Amino acid sequence: MINSDDLRFFHLIANHSSLAATARALNVTPPTVTQRLQTIEQKLKLKLVDRHARKISLTDEGLLLAERARLILAEMDDLYELLNSQQQEIAGRLKILAPLGFGQEYIAPLVTEFQREYNQLSVELELSDNPDWSSGHAWDIMIYIGELRDSSLKLSVLASNRRFLCASPAYIARYGMPETPADLRRHTCIALRENAEDVTMWRFSATDSDEQQAIRINPKLASNDGRVIKQWALAGAGIIQRSEWDVAAQLKSGELIRLLPDYQLPSADIVALLGTDLRARSARTSKFLQLLKARLAGAPWKN
Structure with a gap:
Protein backbone atom coordinates (compact mmCIF):
# COMPACT_ATOMS: atom_id res chain seq x y z
CA MET A 1 0.00 0.00 0.00
CA ILE A 2 1.31 3.45 -0.88
CA ASN A 3 1.62 6.15 1.79
CA SER A 4 1.50 9.94 1.87
CA ASP A 5 5.21 10.21 1.03
CA ASP A 6 4.56 8.15 -2.09
CA LEU A 7 1.68 10.47 -3.02
CA ARG A 8 3.85 13.58 -2.57
CA PHE A 9 6.62 11.99 -4.63
CA PHE A 10 4.28 11.02 -7.48
CA HIS A 11 2.58 14.41 -7.37
CA LEU A 12 6.01 15.97 -7.95
CA ILE A 13 6.65 13.63 -10.92
CA ALA A 14 3.27 14.49 -12.41
CA ASN A 15 4.16 18.18 -12.35
CA HIS A 16 7.49 17.88 -14.16
CA SER A 17 8.17 17.18 -17.81
CA SER A 18 10.74 14.43 -17.19
CA LEU A 19 12.22 12.23 -14.50
CA ALA A 20 15.44 14.20 -14.84
CA ALA A 21 13.56 17.41 -14.03
CA THR A 22 12.03 15.70 -10.99
CA ALA A 23 15.49 14.61 -9.87
CA ARG A 24 16.75 18.19 -10.13
CA ALA A 25 13.82 19.44 -8.07
CA LEU A 26 14.58 16.85 -5.37
CA ASN A 27 18.35 17.30 -5.66
CA VAL A 28 18.85 13.56 -6.22
CA THR A 29 20.09 11.46 -9.12
CA PRO A 30 17.72 10.38 -11.95
CA PRO A 31 18.26 6.67 -11.13
CA THR A 32 17.02 7.36 -7.60
CA VAL A 33 13.81 8.84 -8.99
CA THR A 34 13.37 5.96 -11.44
CA GLN A 35 13.88 3.37 -8.70
CA ARG A 36 11.36 4.97 -6.38
CA LEU A 37 8.80 5.29 -9.18
CA GLN A 38 9.25 1.62 -9.98
CA THR A 39 8.68 0.78 -6.31
CA ILE A 40 5.37 2.66 -6.31
CA GLU A 41 4.29 0.96 -9.55
CA GLN A 42 5.17 -2.42 -8.03
CA LYS A 43 3.15 -1.64 -4.92
CA LEU A 44 0.11 -0.80 -7.05
CA LYS A 45 0.82 -3.40 -9.74
CA LEU A 46 0.10 -0.65 -12.27
CA LYS A 47 2.07 1.28 -14.86
CA LEU A 48 1.79 4.96 -14.02
CA VAL A 49 4.25 6.63 -16.39
CA ASP A 50 5.20 6.19 -20.03
CA ARG A 51 8.84 7.11 -20.57
CA HIS A 52 9.92 8.80 -23.80
CA ALA A 53 13.28 10.08 -25.02
CA ARG A 54 13.26 13.40 -23.18
CA LYS A 55 9.91 13.55 -21.47
CA ILE A 56 7.29 11.49 -19.70
CA SER A 57 3.53 11.18 -19.97
CA LEU A 58 1.11 9.75 -17.43
CA THR A 59 -0.97 6.69 -18.20
CA ASP A 60 -4.70 6.82 -17.49
CA GLU A 61 -4.00 5.25 -14.10
CA GLY A 62 -1.22 7.78 -13.52
CA LEU A 63 -3.52 10.69 -14.33
CA LEU A 64 -6.12 9.35 -11.89
CA LEU A 65 -3.53 8.89 -9.15
CA ALA A 66 -2.08 12.37 -9.73
CA GLU A 67 -5.48 14.04 -9.43
CA ARG A 68 -6.48 12.07 -6.33
CA ALA A 69 -3.06 12.69 -4.79
CA ARG A 70 -3.52 16.45 -5.24
CA LEU A 71 -6.87 16.35 -3.43
CA ILE A 72 -5.68 14.03 -0.66
CA LEU A 73 -2.52 16.04 0.01
CA ALA A 74 -4.51 19.27 0.14
CA GLU A 75 -6.89 17.73 2.68
CA MET A 76 -3.96 16.45 4.75
CA ASP A 77 -2.35 19.89 4.72
CA ASP A 78 -5.63 21.45 5.84
CA LEU A 79 -5.90 18.96 8.70
CA TYR A 80 -2.33 19.56 9.87
CA GLU A 81 -2.98 23.28 9.64
CA LEU A 82 -6.02 23.09 11.89
CA LEU A 83 -4.26 20.88 14.44
CA ASN A 84 -0.92 22.66 14.65
CA SER A 85 -1.57 26.38 14.22
CA GLN A 86 -4.25 27.03 16.84
CA GLN A 87 -2.16 28.19 19.77
CA GLN A 88 0.96 29.57 18.17
CA GLU A 89 1.73 33.26 18.46
CA ILE A 90 0.92 35.34 15.37
CA ALA A 91 3.81 37.81 15.13
CA GLY A 92 6.80 38.77 13.01
CA ARG A 93 6.55 39.72 9.32
CA LEU A 94 4.29 38.20 6.68
CA LYS A 95 5.27 38.70 3.01
CA ILE A 96 2.58 38.29 0.37
CA LEU A 97 2.71 38.47 -3.43
CA ALA A 98 -0.53 38.85 -5.41
CA PRO A 99 -1.74 39.81 -8.92
CA LEU A 100 -2.24 43.53 -9.37
CA GLY A 101 -5.99 43.85 -9.98
CA PHE A 102 -7.12 40.93 -7.81
CA GLY A 103 -4.71 41.98 -5.08
CA GLN A 104 -6.09 45.51 -4.96
CA GLU A 105 -9.71 44.34 -4.94
CA TYR A 106 -9.63 41.32 -2.63
CA ILE A 107 -6.25 40.73 -0.96
CA ALA A 108 -5.39 44.23 0.28
CA PRO A 109 -8.59 44.54 2.41
CA LEU A 110 -7.90 41.15 4.01
CA VAL A 111 -4.33 42.21 4.79
CA THR A 112 -5.47 45.24 6.78
CA GLU A 113 -8.13 43.18 8.56
CA PHE A 114 -5.57 40.51 9.46
CA GLN A 115 -3.01 43.01 10.73
CA ARG A 116 -5.60 44.76 12.91
CA GLU A 117 -6.48 41.45 14.53
CA TYR A 118 -2.82 40.55 15.15
CA ASN A 119 -1.18 43.89 15.94
CA GLN A 120 2.19 42.29 16.73
CA LEU A 121 2.39 41.36 13.04
CA SER A 122 3.74 43.44 10.14
CA VAL A 123 2.66 42.63 6.59
CA GLU A 124 4.33 43.41 3.27
CA LEU A 125 2.09 43.08 0.20
CA GLU A 126 3.58 43.29 -3.29
CA LEU A 127 1.28 43.44 -6.31
CA SER A 128 2.54 42.28 -9.71
CA ASP A 129 1.14 40.60 -12.81
CA ASN A 130 4.64 39.49 -13.82
CA PRO A 131 6.19 38.00 -10.67
CA ASP A 132 9.83 36.98 -10.47
CA TRP A 133 9.50 33.27 -9.70
CA SER A 134 13.23 32.93 -9.16
CA SER A 135 12.74 34.80 -5.87
CA GLY A 136 9.72 32.75 -4.83
CA HIS A 137 11.46 31.74 -1.61
CA ALA A 138 11.25 35.36 -0.45
CA TRP A 139 7.46 35.22 -0.04
CA ASP A 140 5.38 33.41 2.57
CA ILE A 141 2.28 33.28 0.35
CA MET A 142 1.92 33.93 -3.38
CA ILE A 143 -1.58 34.37 -4.82
CA TYR A 144 -1.72 33.14 -8.41
CA ILE A 145 -4.36 33.03 -11.15
CA GLY A 146 -3.81 31.24 -14.46
CA GLU A 147 -1.70 28.45 -15.91
CA LEU A 148 0.79 27.33 -13.27
CA ARG A 149 4.30 26.76 -14.60
CA ASP A 150 6.38 26.47 -11.41
CA SER A 151 5.06 23.31 -9.75
CA SER A 152 7.78 22.98 -7.11
CA LEU A 153 5.73 25.14 -4.71
CA LYS A 154 2.97 23.87 -2.43
CA LEU A 155 -0.47 24.69 -3.82
CA SER A 156 -3.70 25.42 -1.97
CA VAL A 157 -6.85 26.20 -4.00
CA LEU A 158 -8.66 29.26 -2.67
CA ALA A 159 -11.54 29.58 -5.15
CA SER A 160 -12.68 28.26 -8.49
CA ASN A 161 -12.48 30.80 -11.29
CA ARG A 162 -13.82 30.45 -14.80
CA LEU A 265 -12.37 28.32 -21.79
CA PRO A 266 -9.70 26.73 -19.56
CA SER A 267 -10.37 27.57 -15.93
CA ALA A 268 -7.91 29.66 -13.96
CA ASP A 269 -8.43 28.75 -10.31
CA ILE A 270 -7.25 31.23 -7.70
CA VAL A 271 -4.57 29.49 -5.67
CA ALA A 272 -2.09 30.18 -2.89
CA LEU A 273 1.46 29.02 -3.49
CA LEU A 274 3.65 28.34 -0.49
CA GLY A 275 7.33 27.53 -0.37
CA THR A 276 7.18 25.19 2.63
CA ASP A 277 5.11 22.23 3.75
CA LEU A 278 2.81 22.62 6.73
CA ARG A 279 5.21 21.30 9.36
CA ALA A 280 7.73 24.06 8.53
CA ARG A 281 5.14 26.78 7.95
CA SER A 282 4.84 29.71 10.34
CA ALA A 283 1.67 30.30 12.33
CA ARG A 284 1.16 33.72 10.66
CA THR A 285 1.26 32.08 7.21
CA SER A 286 -1.13 29.30 8.21
CA LYS A 287 -3.56 31.71 9.85
CA PHE A 288 -3.63 34.08 6.87
CA LEU A 289 -4.16 31.11 4.55
CA GLN A 290 -7.18 30.14 6.66
CA LEU A 291 -8.56 33.67 6.27
CA LEU A 292 -8.04 33.57 2.50
CA LYS A 293 -9.89 30.28 2.21
CA ALA A 294 -12.76 31.42 4.42
CA ARG A 295 -13.34 34.67 2.52
CA LEU A 296 -12.64 33.60 -1.06
CA ALA A 297 -14.11 30.10 -1.20
CA GLY A 298 -17.60 31.57 -1.64
CA ALA A 299 -16.46 33.64 -4.66
CA PRO A 300 -17.54 37.07 -3.31
CA TRP A 301 -17.40 38.57 -6.83
CA LYS A 302 -20.59 36.62 -7.62
CA ASN A 303 -22.60 38.42 -4.93
Whole structure:
Protein backbone atom coordinates (compact mmCIF):
# COMPACT_ATOMS: atom_id res chain seq x y z
CA MET A 1 0.00 0.00 0.00
CA ILE A 2 1.31 3.45 -0.88
CA ASN A 3 1.62 6.15 1.79
CA SER A 4 1.50 9.94 1.87
CA ASP A 5 5.21 10.21 1.03
CA ASP A 6 4.56 8.15 -2.09
CA LEU A 7 1.68 10.47 -3.02
CA ARG A 8 3.85 13.58 -2.57
CA PHE A 9 6.62 11.99 -4.63
CA PHE A 10 4.28 11.02 -7.48
CA HIS A 11 2.58 14.41 -7.37
CA LEU A 12 6.01 15.97 -7.95
CA ILE A 13 6.65 13.63 -10.92
CA ALA A 14 3.27 14.49 -12.41
CA ASN A 15 4.16 18.18 -12.35
CA HIS A 16 7.49 17.88 -14.16
CA SER A 17 8.17 17.18 -17.81
CA SER A 18 10.74 14.43 -17.19
CA LEU A 19 12.22 12.23 -14.50
CA ALA A 20 15.44 14.20 -14.84
CA ALA A 21 13.56 17.41 -14.03
CA THR A 22 12.03 15.70 -10.99
CA ALA A 23 15.49 14.61 -9.87
CA ARG A 24 16.75 18.19 -10.13
CA ALA A 25 13.82 19.44 -8.07
CA LEU A 26 14.58 16.85 -5.37
CA ASN A 27 18.35 17.30 -5.66
CA VAL A 28 18.85 13.56 -6.22
CA THR A 29 20.09 11.46 -9.12
CA PRO A 30 17.72 10.38 -11.95
CA PRO A 31 18.26 6.67 -11.13
CA THR A 32 17.02 7.36 -7.60
CA VAL A 33 13.81 8.84 -8.99
CA THR A 34 13.37 5.96 -11.44
CA GLN A 35 13.88 3.37 -8.70
CA ARG A 36 11.36 4.97 -6.38
CA LEU A 37 8.80 5.29 -9.18
CA GLN A 38 9.25 1.62 -9.98
CA THR A 39 8.68 0.78 -6.31
CA ILE A 40 5.37 2.66 -6.31
CA GLU A 41 4.29 0.96 -9.55
CA GLN A 42 5.17 -2.42 -8.03
CA LYS A 43 3.15 -1.64 -4.92
CA LEU A 44 0.11 -0.80 -7.05
CA LYS A 45 0.82 -3.40 -9.74
CA LEU A 46 0.10 -0.65 -12.27
CA LYS A 47 2.07 1.28 -14.86
CA LEU A 48 1.79 4.96 -14.02
CA VAL A 49 4.25 6.63 -16.39
CA ASP A 50 5.20 6.19 -20.03
CA ARG A 51 8.84 7.11 -20.57
CA HIS A 52 9.92 8.80 -23.80
CA ALA A 53 13.28 10.08 -25.02
CA ARG A 54 13.26 13.40 -23.18
CA LYS A 55 9.91 13.55 -21.47
CA ILE A 56 7.29 11.49 -19.70
CA SER A 57 3.53 11.18 -19.97
CA LEU A 58 1.11 9.75 -17.43
CA THR A 59 -0.97 6.69 -18.20
CA ASP A 60 -4.70 6.82 -17.49
CA GLU A 61 -4.00 5.25 -14.10
CA GLY A 62 -1.22 7.78 -13.52
CA LEU A 63 -3.52 10.69 -14.33
CA LEU A 64 -6.12 9.35 -11.89
CA LEU A 65 -3.53 8.89 -9.15
CA ALA A 66 -2.08 12.37 -9.73
CA GLU A 67 -5.48 14.04 -9.43
CA ARG A 68 -6.48 12.07 -6.33
CA ALA A 69 -3.06 12.69 -4.79
CA ARG A 70 -3.52 16.45 -5.24
CA LEU A 71 -6.87 16.35 -3.43
CA ILE A 72 -5.68 14.03 -0.66
CA LEU A 73 -2.52 16.04 0.01
CA ALA A 74 -4.51 19.27 0.14
CA GLU A 75 -6.89 17.73 2.68
CA MET A 76 -3.96 16.45 4.75
CA ASP A 77 -2.35 19.89 4.72
CA ASP A 78 -5.63 21.45 5.84
CA LEU A 79 -5.90 18.96 8.70
CA TYR A 80 -2.33 19.56 9.87
CA GLU A 81 -2.98 23.28 9.64
CA LEU A 82 -6.02 23.09 11.89
CA LEU A 83 -4.26 20.88 14.44
CA ASN A 84 -0.92 22.66 14.65
CA SER A 85 -1.57 26.38 14.22
CA GLN A 86 -4.25 27.03 16.84
CA GLN A 87 -2.16 28.19 19.77
CA GLN A 88 0.96 29.57 18.17
CA GLU A 89 1.73 33.26 18.46
CA ILE A 90 0.92 35.34 15.37
CA ALA A 91 3.81 37.81 15.13
CA GLY A 92 6.80 38.77 13.01
CA ARG A 93 6.55 39.72 9.32
CA LEU A 94 4.29 38.20 6.68
CA LYS A 95 5.27 38.70 3.01
CA ILE A 96 2.58 38.29 0.37
CA LEU A 97 2.71 38.47 -3.43
CA ALA A 98 -0.53 38.85 -5.41
CA PRO A 99 -1.74 39.81 -8.92
CA LEU A 100 -2.24 43.53 -9.37
CA GLY A 101 -5.99 43.85 -9.98
CA PHE A 102 -7.12 40.93 -7.81
CA GLY A 103 -4.71 41.98 -5.08
CA GLN A 104 -6.09 45.51 -4.96
CA GLU A 105 -9.71 44.34 -4.94
CA TYR A 106 -9.63 41.32 -2.63
CA ILE A 107 -6.25 40.73 -0.96
CA ALA A 108 -5.39 44.23 0.28
CA PRO A 109 -8.59 44.54 2.41
CA LEU A 110 -7.90 41.15 4.01
CA VAL A 111 -4.33 42.21 4.79
CA THR A 112 -5.47 45.24 6.78
CA GLU A 113 -8.13 43.18 8.56
CA PHE A 114 -5.57 40.51 9.46
CA GLN A 115 -3.01 43.01 10.73
CA ARG A 116 -5.60 44.76 12.91
CA GLU A 117 -6.48 41.45 14.53
CA TYR A 118 -2.82 40.55 15.15
CA ASN A 119 -1.18 43.89 15.94
CA GLN A 120 2.19 42.29 16.73
CA LEU A 121 2.39 41.36 13.04
CA SER A 122 3.74 43.44 10.14
CA VAL A 123 2.66 42.63 6.59
CA GLU A 124 4.33 43.41 3.27
CA LEU A 125 2.09 43.08 0.20
CA GLU A 126 3.58 43.29 -3.29
CA LEU A 127 1.28 43.44 -6.31
CA SER A 128 2.54 42.28 -9.71
CA ASP A 129 1.14 40.60 -12.81
CA ASN A 130 4.64 39.49 -13.82
CA PRO A 131 6.19 38.00 -10.67
CA ASP A 132 9.83 36.98 -10.47
CA TRP A 133 9.50 33.27 -9.70
CA SER A 134 13.23 32.93 -9.16
CA SER A 135 12.74 34.80 -5.87
CA GLY A 136 9.72 32.75 -4.83
CA HIS A 137 11.46 31.74 -1.61
CA ALA A 138 11.25 35.36 -0.45
CA TRP A 139 7.46 35.22 -0.04
CA ASP A 140 5.38 33.41 2.57
CA ILE A 141 2.28 33.28 0.35
CA MET A 142 1.92 33.93 -3.38
CA ILE A 143 -1.58 34.37 -4.82
CA TYR A 144 -1.72 33.14 -8.41
CA ILE A 145 -4.36 33.03 -11.15
CA GLY A 146 -3.81 31.24 -14.46
CA GLU A 147 -1.70 28.45 -15.91
CA LEU A 148 0.79 27.33 -13.27
CA ARG A 149 4.30 26.76 -14.60
CA ASP A 150 6.38 26.47 -11.41
CA SER A 151 5.06 23.31 -9.75
CA SER A 152 7.78 22.98 -7.11
CA LEU A 153 5.73 25.14 -4.71
CA LYS A 154 2.97 23.87 -2.43
CA LEU A 155 -0.47 24.69 -3.82
CA SER A 156 -3.70 25.42 -1.97
CA VAL A 157 -6.85 26.20 -4.00
CA LEU A 158 -8.66 29.26 -2.67
CA ALA A 159 -11.54 29.58 -5.15
CA SER A 160 -12.68 28.26 -8.49
CA ASN A 161 -12.48 30.80 -11.29
CA ARG A 162 -13.82 30.45 -14.80
CA ARG A 163 -12.73 32.46 -17.80
CA PHE A 164 -15.30 34.11 -20.06
CA LEU A 165 -15.26 35.60 -23.53
CA CYS A 166 -16.87 39.06 -23.37
CA ALA A 167 -17.72 42.11 -25.44
CA SER A 168 -19.86 45.20 -24.98
CA PRO A 169 -23.39 45.50 -26.41
CA ALA A 170 -22.09 48.30 -28.64
CA TYR A 171 -19.45 46.03 -30.17
CA ILE A 172 -22.00 43.24 -30.78
CA ALA A 173 -24.46 45.68 -32.34
CA ARG A 174 -21.76 46.85 -34.75
CA TYR A 175 -20.01 43.59 -35.62
CA GLY A 176 -22.49 40.83 -34.75
CA MET A 177 -22.38 37.88 -32.38
CA PRO A 178 -19.83 35.10 -33.03
CA GLU A 179 -21.53 31.70 -33.14
CA THR A 180 -18.45 29.45 -33.06
CA PRO A 181 -14.81 29.87 -31.97
CA ALA A 182 -13.78 29.94 -35.64
CA ASP A 183 -15.83 33.13 -36.08
CA LEU A 184 -13.33 34.95 -33.86
CA ARG A 185 -10.90 35.12 -36.78
CA ARG A 186 -13.04 37.84 -38.34
CA HIS A 187 -13.54 39.79 -35.10
CA THR A 188 -11.36 42.28 -33.25
CA CYS A 189 -9.79 40.44 -30.32
CA ILE A 190 -7.89 41.98 -27.42
CA ALA A 191 -5.06 40.12 -25.65
CA LEU A 192 -3.89 40.32 -22.04
CA ARG A 193 -0.18 39.54 -21.78
CA GLU A 194 0.52 38.04 -18.35
CA ASN A 195 2.26 35.10 -16.64
CA ALA A 196 4.25 34.22 -19.78
CA GLU A 197 1.18 32.42 -21.19
CA ASP A 198 0.55 31.98 -24.93
CA VAL A 199 -2.10 34.68 -24.88
CA THR A 200 -2.94 34.57 -28.59
CA MET A 201 -3.98 30.90 -28.51
CA TRP A 202 -7.55 30.71 -27.24
CA ARG A 203 -8.70 27.16 -26.38
CA PHE A 204 -12.33 26.09 -26.24
CA SER A 205 -14.20 22.96 -25.12
CA ALA A 206 -17.81 22.39 -26.15
CA THR A 207 -20.08 21.99 -23.11
CA ASP A 208 -22.24 19.29 -24.72
CA SER A 209 -19.57 17.18 -26.45
CA ASP A 210 -15.89 16.27 -26.48
CA GLU A 211 -15.19 18.82 -29.20
CA GLN A 212 -12.13 20.99 -28.57
CA GLN A 213 -10.88 23.88 -30.65
CA ALA A 214 -7.82 26.11 -30.51
CA ILE A 215 -8.02 29.45 -32.28
CA ARG A 216 -4.97 31.61 -32.91
CA ILE A 217 -6.10 35.23 -32.65
CA ASN A 218 -4.32 38.22 -34.17
CA PRO A 219 -4.94 40.89 -31.52
CA LYS A 220 -5.41 44.44 -32.70
CA LEU A 221 -4.93 45.61 -29.10
CA ALA A 222 -2.87 44.09 -26.28
CA SER A 223 -1.80 45.14 -22.79
CA ASN A 224 -0.20 43.66 -19.70
CA ASP A 225 -2.85 45.32 -17.49
CA GLY A 226 -6.21 43.59 -17.04
CA ARG A 227 -7.92 46.85 -16.12
CA VAL A 228 -6.87 48.35 -19.44
CA ILE A 229 -8.20 45.55 -21.61
CA LYS A 230 -11.50 45.53 -19.68
CA GLN A 231 -11.87 49.27 -20.28
CA TRP A 232 -11.19 48.72 -23.97
CA ALA A 233 -13.90 46.07 -24.08
CA LEU A 234 -16.36 48.28 -22.19
CA ALA A 235 -15.66 51.03 -24.74
CA GLY A 236 -16.60 48.66 -27.58
CA ALA A 237 -13.07 48.17 -28.92
CA GLY A 238 -13.18 44.37 -29.14
CA ILE A 239 -13.54 40.95 -27.54
CA ILE A 240 -11.65 39.95 -24.40
CA GLN A 241 -10.98 36.72 -22.54
CA ARG A 242 -11.18 37.52 -18.83
CA SER A 243 -11.52 35.87 -15.42
CA GLU A 244 -14.96 35.62 -13.86
CA TRP A 245 -13.79 37.48 -10.73
CA ASP A 246 -13.00 40.55 -12.86
CA VAL A 247 -16.07 40.73 -15.12
CA ALA A 248 -18.87 39.23 -12.99
CA ALA A 249 -20.25 42.66 -12.07
CA GLN A 250 -20.21 43.92 -15.67
CA LEU A 251 -21.89 40.76 -16.94
CA LYS A 252 -24.58 41.14 -14.29
CA SER A 253 -25.16 44.82 -15.13
CA GLY A 254 -25.20 44.18 -18.89
CA GLU A 255 -22.18 46.38 -19.58
CA LEU A 256 -20.54 43.26 -21.01
CA ILE A 257 -22.10 40.26 -22.74
CA ARG A 258 -20.77 36.73 -22.40
CA LEU A 259 -20.00 35.24 -25.82
CA LEU A 260 -20.02 31.60 -26.96
CA PRO A 261 -21.82 30.30 -23.84
CA ASP A 262 -21.87 26.78 -25.34
CA TYR A 263 -18.08 26.65 -25.08
CA GLN A 264 -15.78 26.73 -22.07
CA LEU A 265 -12.37 28.32 -21.79
CA PRO A 266 -9.70 26.73 -19.56
CA SER A 267 -10.37 27.57 -15.93
CA ALA A 268 -7.91 29.66 -13.96
CA ASP A 269 -8.43 28.75 -10.31
CA ILE A 270 -7.25 31.23 -7.70
CA VAL A 271 -4.57 29.49 -5.67
CA ALA A 272 -2.09 30.18 -2.89
CA LEU A 273 1.46 29.02 -3.49
CA LEU A 274 3.65 28.34 -0.49
CA GLY A 275 7.33 27.53 -0.37
CA THR A 276 7.18 25.19 2.63
CA ASP A 277 5.11 22.23 3.75
CA LEU A 278 2.81 22.62 6.73
CA ARG A 279 5.21 21.30 9.36
CA ALA A 280 7.73 24.06 8.53
CA ARG A 281 5.14 26.78 7.95
CA SER A 282 4.84 29.71 10.34
CA ALA A 283 1.67 30.30 12.33
CA ARG A 284 1.16 33.72 10.66
CA THR A 285 1.26 32.08 7.21
CA SER A 286 -1.13 29.30 8.21
CA LYS A 287 -3.56 31.71 9.85
CA PHE A 288 -3.63 34.08 6.87
CA LEU A 289 -4.16 31.11 4.55
CA GLN A 290 -7.18 30.14 6.66
CA LEU A 291 -8.56 33.67 6.27
CA LEU A 292 -8.04 33.57 2.50
CA LYS A 293 -9.89 30.28 2.21
CA ALA A 294 -12.76 31.42 4.42
CA ARG A 295 -13.34 34.67 2.52
CA LEU A 296 -12.64 33.60 -1.06
CA ALA A 297 -14.11 30.10 -1.20
CA GLY A 298 -17.60 31.57 -1.64
CA ALA A 299 -16.46 33.64 -4.66
CA PRO A 300 -17.54 37.07 -3.31
CA TRP A 301 -17.40 38.57 -6.83
CA LYS A 302 -20.59 36.62 -7.62
CA ASN A 303 -22.60 38.42 -4.93
